[in-house]
Amino acid sequence: MADTLTVKDNRTGKEYELAITDGTIQASALREIKVDDDDFGLMAYDPAYKNTASCRSAITLIDGDKGILRYRGYPIEQLAEHSTFLEVAYLLLWGELPTKSEFDGWVDQITHHTYVHQYLIHGMEGFKWDAHAMGKLVSLLGTLSTFYEDSKNVRDPAVRREHIIKIIAKMPTIAAWCFRHMQGRPYIYPDNGLSYVGNFMNMLFRMAEPKFEPSPAIEKALDVLFILHADHEQNCSASAARAVGSAETDPYCSLAAASAALYGPLHGGANEAVLRMLREIGSLGNIPGFIEGVKNRERRLMGFGHRVYKNYDPRARIIKQLAHDVFAETGKNPLLDIALELEKIALDDEFFVERRLYPNVDFYSGLIYQSIGFPVEFFPVLFAIPRAAGWLAQWQEMLMDPEQKIARPRQVYIGEGERAYVPMDKR
Ligand SMILES: CC(=O)SCCNC(=O)CCNC(=O)[C@H](O)C(C)(C)COP(=O)(O)OP(=O)(O)OC[C@H]1O[C@@H](n2cnc3c(N)ncnc32)[C@H](O)[C@@H]1OP(=O)(O)O
Numbered sequence: 442m443a444d445t446l447t448v449k450d451n452r453t454g455k456e457y458e459l460a461i462t463d464g465t466i467q468a469s470a471l472r473e474i475k476v477d478d479d480d481f482g483l484m485a486y487d488p489a490y491k492n493t494a495s496c497r498s499a500i501t502l503i504d505g506d507k508g509i510l511r512y513r514g515y516p517i518e519q520l521a522e523h524s525t526f527l528e529v530a531y532l533l534l535w536g537e538l539p540t541k542s543e544f545d546g547w548v549d550q551i552t553h554h555t556y557v558h559q560y561l562i563h564g565m566e567g568f569k570w571d572a573h574a575m576g577k578l579v580s581l582l583g584t585l586s587t588f589y590e591d592s593k594n595v596r597d598p599a600v601r602r603e604h605i606i607k608i609i610a611k612m613p614t615i616a617a618w619c620f621r622h623m624q625g626r627p628y629i630y631p632d633n634g635l636s637y638v639g640n641f642m643n644m645l646f647r648m649a650e651p652k653f654e655p656s657p658a659i660e661k662a663l664d665v666l667f668i669l670h671a672d673h674e675q676n677c678s679a680s681a682a683r684a685v686g687s688a689e690t691d692p693y694c695s696l697a698a699a700s701a702a703l704y705g706p707l708h709g710g711a712n713e714a715v716l717r718m719l720r721e722i723g724s725l726g727n728i729p730g731f732i733e734g735v736k737n738r739e740r741r742l743m744g745f746g747h748r749v750y751k752n753y754d755p756r757a758r759i760i761k762q763l764a765h766d767v768f769a770e771t772g773k774n775p776l777l778d779i780a781l782e783l784e785k786i787a788l789d790d791e792f793f794v795e796r797r798l799y800p801n802v803d804f805y806s807g808l809i810y811q812s813i814g815f816p817v818e819f820f821p822v823l824f825a826i827p828r829a830a831g832w833l834a835q836w837q838e839m840l841m842d843p844e845q846k847i848a849r850p851r852q853v854y855i856g857e858g859e860r861a862y863v864p865m866d867k868r
């Protein structure tokens with residue numbers, strides 16, 4: 442049932458009637474009132490786009506009040522239980538679950554693009570050994586664009602598909618080499634006889650012959666984490682990929698921009714920040730003092746809160762459960778008890794309840810990564826690898842949308858009016 446809303450353009454005095462269904466102003470109504478370039482009358486001021494839909498999308502649905510997440514209509518719980526990361530990547534990018542032959546073809550294509558140009562190593566060698574892995578990833582993704590001039594032809598669907606495959610295939614190789622560089626160990630080349638995650642882990646952890654073989658439970662856990670991180674509609678990094686890509690920038694540079702956004706501690710860098718926070722708290726006895734500091738706004742409880750979820754993040758629930766499966770193999774992470782107690786206290790405290798702050802995807806993931814053997818600086822990279830599938834799906838959808846134009850928000854100018862230049866000796 443549609444409601445209507447009347448808005449007035451104060452500049453022209455014109456009135457418009459908008460149809461609202463389920464709290465959303467319909468796109469068709471918005472089209473009717475679309476302003477032309479010279480008409481500033483209907484500009485909305487919405488800092489941080491809290492209430493602005495920047496696009497139409499058919500990829501991912503979040504119902505933040507109910508704590509629901511679906512990729513292309515499939516609930517995240519079902520995908521985590523039954524699917525694999527490469528199948529989910531296919532679903533996000535091409536809209537449907539693949540048939541057996543489509544899937545085999547997809548895996549075959551990904552598998553045959555895992556190698557990166559040898560010269561990329563020169564770029565890697567330019568970094569300090571202890572440079573943050575995310576800084577390296579951002580730079581190397583941008584560098585890759587210089588190897589693929591043809592990727593600039595973003596309006597060609599065949600070119601887009603080729604580079605989507607290349608990026609998904611090469612992300613684990615670049616990430617693993619960032620890790621080896623950090624550790625001062627020789628780079629390991631891809632082994633295309635292994636699974637996506639198996640190959641990644643071999644490139645990370647192999648010491649000498651024979652190849653590194655993760656336990657099936659650990660390999661599965663990392664694959665499930667990849668599924669859970671693959672997309673999340675118009676988050677900060679996906680919006681960066683769309684905005685940069687809307688200038689018809691190539692996909693490598695668009696994803697470098699997305700990775701840079703993900704790096705921040707309020708976004709994908711929160712998984713690293715959570716682990717540092719848990720270490721700093723150090724013991725159960727320090728939790729009440731820490732929580733007081735949060736309530737006094739001295740700091741944030743990292744891994745809590747979300748722009749869209751005002752209920753428990755469904756991924757956090759799955760990851761919390763997954764942690765137990767991993768700890769059965771690796772031994773319990775000693776920081777788990779601090780995380781559980783923080784959650785218990787926060788979910789019972791008026792400050793967090795009033796603001797509807799719940800654990801997000803980053804709250805428990807780092808405990809798993811640490812137990813598998815990753816250093817904290819590498820956690821955001823583990824987020825970026827699967828999120829590349831979502832970024833590419835969002836980037837591709839943006840380019841295919843006939844309504845899409847270059848992303849270019851307006852502003853409300855609050856600076857000085859016109860004034861005359863004052864020579865320096867008169868100031
Ligand atoms: C993959 C992801 O990106 S998931 C998010 C990962 N980021 C984090 O875990 C970092 C911690 N969380 C946060 O900083 C925020 O919750 C964000 C950035 C995720 C969302 O921010 P916004 O939607 O802009 O919410 P905003 O910052 O306006 O917070 C609303 C209120 O809750 C409080 N709040 C939000 N998150 C937290 C938190 N983690 N700890 C303490 N207080 C918080 C704010 O202080 C604010 O309170 P106020 O209204 O009294 O001023």
Ligand SMILES: O=C([O-])CC(=O)C(=O)O
Nearest residue numbers: 672673675676677748802
């Ligand atoms: O959606 C967001 O704002 C943050 C994000 O990427 C996620 O939670 O996975």
